[in-house]
Amino acid sequence: MNASSTPYGIIAEFSNTASLLHAAEKVRDAGFRKWDVFTPFPVHGMDQAMGLRNSKVGWFTFIGGVTGYTTGMIMIWWMNAVDYPLVVGGKPMFSPFHAFPPSYELTILFGAFGSLFGMMFLNRLPRLHHPLLKHRQFAQVTHDKFFIVIECADPKYSETETKKLLEHAGSPRIEMVEE
Amino acid sequence: MAAHVSPITVPEPPRELRREPLVANYHSFGWISDRVSSLTEGKAPLWWWILFIPSVLCLGMLLFMLGYQISTGVGVWGNMHPVMWGWDIINFVWWIGIGHAGTLISAILFLLRQKWRTAVNRAAEAMTIFAVMCAGIYPALHVGRMWYDWWLFPLPNTYTMWPQFRSPLMWDVFAVSTYFTVSLLFWYMGLIPDLAVLRDRSKSKVRQFLYGLFSLGWTGSNRHWSNYEKAYLLLAGLSTPLVLSVHSIVSLDFSVSQLPGWHTTIFPPYFVAGAIFSGFGMVLTLLIPLRSIFKLQDLITMRHIDIMCKVTLATGTIVGYAYAMEFFIAWYSGNPSERFHFMNRALGPYWWGWMFMVGCNVLVPQLFWMKWFRQNLVAVFILSILVNIGMWFERFVIIVIGLHRDFLPANWGYYSPSPVDILTYIGTFGLFFTMFLLFLRFLPMIAISEVKGVIPQADPHNPMGGAKTQEIIHDKE
Numbered sequence: 001m002n003a004s005s006t007p008y009g010i011i012a013e014f015s016n017t018a019s020l021l022h023a024a025e026k027v028r029d030a031g032f033r034k035w036d037v038f039t040p041f042p043v044h045g046m047d048q049a050m051g052l053r054n055s056k057v058g059w060f061t062f063i064g065g066v067t068g069y070t071t072g073m074i075m076i077w078w079m080n081a082v083d084y085p086l087v088v089g090g091k092p093m094f095s096p097f098h099a100f101p102p103s104y105e106l107t108i109l110f111g112a113f114g115s116l117f118g119m120m121f122l123n124r125l126p127r128l129h130h131p132l133l134k135h136r137q138f139a140q141v142t143h144d145k146f147f148i149v150i151e152c153a154d155p156k157y158s159e160t161e162t163k164k165l166l167e168h169a170g171s172p173r174i175e176m177v178e179e
Numbered sequence: 180m181a182a183h184v185s186p187i188t189v190p191e192p193p194r195e196l197r198r199e200p201l202v203a204n205y206h207s208f209g210w211i212s213d214r215v216s217s218l219t220e221g222k223a224p225l226w227w228w229i230l231f232i233p234s235v236l237c238l239g240m241l242l243f244m245l246g247y248q249i250s251t252g253v254g255v256w257g258n259m260h261p262v263m264w265g266w267d268i269i270n271f272v273w274w275i276g277i278g279h280a281g282t283l284i285s286a287i288l289f290l291l292r293q294k295w296r297t298a299v300n301r302a303a304e305a306m307t308i309f310a311v312m313c314a315g316i317y318p319a320l321h322v323g324r325m326w327y328d329w330w331l332f333p334l335p336n337t338y339t340m341w342p343q344f345r346s347p348l349m350w351d352v353f354a355v356s357t358y359f360t361v362s363l364l365f366w367y368m369g370l371i372p373d374l375a376v377l378r379d380r381s382k383s384k385v386r387q388f389l390y391g392l393f394s395l396g397w398t399g400s401n402r403h404w405s406n407y408e409k410a411y412l413l414l415a416g417l418s419t420p421l422v423l424s425v426h427s428i429v430s431l432d433f434s435v436s437q438l439p440g441w442h443t444t445i446f447p448p449y450f451v452a453g454a455i456f457s458g459f460g461m462v463l464t465l466l467i468p469l470r471s472i473f474k475l476q477d478l479i480t481m482r483h484i485d486i487m488c489k490v491t492l493a494t495g496t497i498v499g500y501a502y503a504m505e506f507f508i509a510w511y512s513g514n515p516s517e518r519f520h521f522m523n524r525a526l527g528p529y530w531w532g533w534m535f536m537v538g539c540n541v542l543v544p545q546l547f548w549m550k551w552f553r554q555n556l557v558a559v560f561i562l563s564i565l566v567n568i569g570m571w572f573e574r575f576v577i578i579v580i581g582l583h584r585d586f587l588p589a590n591w592g593y594y595s596p597s598p599v600d601i602l603t604y605i606g607t608f609g610l611f612f613t614m615f616l617l618f619l620r621f622l623p624m625i626a627i628s629e630v631k632g633v634i635p636q637a638d639p640h641n642p643m644g645g646a647k648t649q650e651i652i653h654d655k656e
Contacts, residue, residue, distance in 0.1 A: 017639040024401075037401040040208060041372075041632040042408050043639060046401050055409035061417070079333060079341035088345055101350035101428055105357040108421045112361045112414055116368055119410035123403045126395035133398065139379040141399045142372070142628075144208035 006179040008131040009035075009151040010162055011138065012171035017043050020146040023169035024049040027148060030165060034154040038132070038147040057118045064114025065107045072103025135177050149177065201295055201633050203477040208631050211478070215373075215625045216380055218473055223620060226472060231616045237609020244603040245320065253323050255599045262582045262594035267317045269574040270604050272429055273457070274314035274611075275355065276450075276570060278362070279422055280458020281307030285365060286418035289411075295486055297629040298479050301373075302469070303462050304366040305624075309614040310461070311359045313607040318351070347431040354428040361421055365414045368407075371397050372628040426454040433577065439520035440581040443508065449501035453573060456494035456540070459487055460566030465615070467560045469624070478625055481554060488553040491566060495544030498573075502541065516586055524580050528593060532575050539569020 014020040017039075024037050028051045037046060073096070080086070081093035091098070120126070132138045132149065141147055148171070150162055166174050202211070223231075248255050258265040281303035288296040319328050331352045333342055342349050374394035381387040397403070427447035434446040463484070470479045509521040524533050543565045546552045553559065584591045618624070631637060 017637060021639040038399045039401060039404065040212075040376075040399060041628040041637060042404040043401070043637070045639060047405050050401055052402065052405050055406045057406050057409040057413060061410075061413045065417075075333060076344045080344050084339065084341040086343065088343060091345055098345045101347075101424070101431075102344060102353040104424060105350075105353040105421075108417045108424075109357040109360060111417050112364050115410040115413040115417070116364050119368070119406045120395070122406045123400075125397070125403070128391065128396045130396055130398055133396070138398075142376040142379045142397075143212050 007152050008177045008179045009149050009153075009157075010159070010166065011132070011135065011175050011177050012148045012166040012169070013137065013173040014146040014148070014171055017146065019170045020148070021045060021049050023148055023166065023171065026165065026169045027150065030156065032150055032154050032156050034151040034157075036149050038138070038141045038149065040142055040144060040146075043146075056122060057115060060114040060118025060121070061111045062114070064118075065111035068106035068108070068110030069103050071110070072106040073099055076102060131177055131179050135175075137173075137175070138177075199480065199482045200635070201298065201480070201482075202630060203480050206477060206634070208634070208636065211630050211634075212376055212380070212627055214475070214478070215623045215627050215630075216377055218619065218624060219377065219621055220380070227616060227620065230612065234609050234612035234616060237606055238613045239609070240602060241316075241606025241609050244599055244606055245316070248320055248599060248603070249325055253321065255597060257595055257597040257600050259592070259594065261585060261590050261592050262579055264321075264578050264582060265594060266596045266600040266604060267321045269571065269578050270607065271314050271317035271321075272574045272578075273571050274310045274317075274607065275358075275429060276426065276454035276457045276574075277461045277567075278307035278310040278314070278358070278458065279426060279451070279454035280462050281305070281310075282358075282362060282365075282418050282422040283455050283458065284462070285369070286415040286422065289415040290419060294633045295483055297626050297633050298483055299462065299466060299487075299625075300629070301366075301369065301622075301626045302466060302618075302624050303458075304362065304369070305615065305618045305622075306458075306461060306465060307362050308359070308366060309611050309618075311355065311362065312614065313611050315355065315359065316607065316610075318355075347428065347435045350428045351432055354425045358421060358425045361414070361418060365418055368411060368414065369626055369629070370622065371395060371407075372399065373623045373626060375399070376627050377623065423451055426450045433581075438581055438585060439514070439516040440505075440524070440577065443505065445501055445504055445508070449498065452494050452497040452501065453540075453570060456491060456498055456544075457567060457570035459491045459494065460563045460570065463487055463491070463559055463563035464567065467556055467563070469619070471556075473624075475625070478630065484556070484559060485550075485553045488547045488559060491563070492544050492547040495540055495566070499537075499541035502537065520581070520584075523584055524576060527580065527584065529576070529580050529583070532572050532580065535572040536569055536576050539565045540573060543569065 012023070014023060020037065020039070021043065024046060027035055028049065037043075037050060039046070076099040077094045085093050087093075137145070138147065148166065148169075150157060150166070156162075163174055206214075256265060256267060258267070281300075284296050284303045285300045285307075288300075319325055322328060322331075330336070330340075331342065331349070342352075344350075371394055374390050375397035378387060378390035378394050381390055427450065430446035430450035433441040434443055436442060466479060467484070470476060506521050509517040512518075543562055546558075546562060551558075552562065579594050583594055
């Protein structure tokens, strides 16, 4: 069988955020797992309507920040007090005070890398091929259209029932997406 | 089914409770994409070439001047005993200060939920990055033998030496390089959804490929938005202490020394306020002409200009307070060197620099108390340029007046810049405007997806076509 004719999922278009939000609540309550909402901008309250938990990006930021701070402190202590001790103006070889500003900057630097790469890792980006990106109408998602996509891989998926659910949720336009 | 539904009328709030909308004339989502993306599409307009060609020529002059300085030595600058920090450090501090408004708008105003920032944050962040690039040139060359610049970083070398972290100059290396990197990350992350907008509109293969590559395959999935918004919030939370620390550390380059006029504890907050003040001056200087040329009056409204003028007024007044407090403390301390330094600032051979500083930074912004000045674009544009000039003279006053007469009269001298100093400074404008014009040409200068999120239609709970209307329609069925 030709790979391009395998169905990926069902795509339903919505024209405003309110009907989208209510449709998402219905899909959530129907118990679907492999589905998503696509919007040109983050819609307020959508995480709740989809039943998403709080994002885990914060952990990456936290680990990045802690790594940055300890790297800074240990690096400065080792360089200025152990490996290359040099008396300057009778000041101590190591003090947490003079080591603080660079360590503070490294906390922020590593924390920022943690946030960006954490976000990319959790979103599995970069992903330059996606079945939806080939779909003609889907290009409108970055313009002014809103979509709900339910994947065929979802255990609750059934072509007729799922279509009915989305129709009832108020989508004027429902199509199939191919792999 | 729609035929049964009578139109819903929502009572308008009383006039005094109404706010001016952030996007004027109730435009749609699609209009925002079209308006902003179209600026990067089609042939470059004539005015763009008229600005771009001189900018590139200036950039060429910068490269020539830097080549001359590197091949000959720092002696080509006017820096001479006793003023060993001259235009190079003035321009370094000036450029890096300008960057601070971009981070203030993108990070601090985000944390404060100031939604108006969405119209100006992209351009302001771009300004930050290009200003920090201009700033970075100066310390890299000021060290004299720039091929040893890598000694500034903790990299292993054959001498088995390490940098000396007790010096604020080392802290500055970390502060400025972190500032540049984090600003770039923050800017790029904000660009990802908008690059996807450009990708989906692209007609040519090259544009599709490049915007597709840099938008990382963004689909606008809500599962992605959820992580994205959290990461954006965290980056804003990290950039806020960062921007406050960067100019604080720049000020420590001065205040950790023992020199009268430099050795003061007021420096960190005073430098940060001055940096934000000068940055807002530059944001206004750039956005007022762009708004007219690009016809963005509905996105960057008079309300935006008004708010930015008020921020300029507030920070300018803080700076004025700091100037007054420096004089007060010099008198109150009873320290004769300190008192002499401040008398010398106002009445010494560089009295004109001090006059420019006080006039442009303290007196000029006071005009923004009057609404007429905040609403008059020509006036705002002229005043914003005066702010930039004033802040340049502030650094001149601190650095040159601080150094030219220290404790021993035998050490006194008078500093003047050399032509190389002046041409290098003009050249950095070439770098800045070349980068900024390329940014305007190839990237969306307004955060498209963020602006879409602040218009009334975006809110699913808003009565205008929002959830409430849906419920009413549902009940009627």
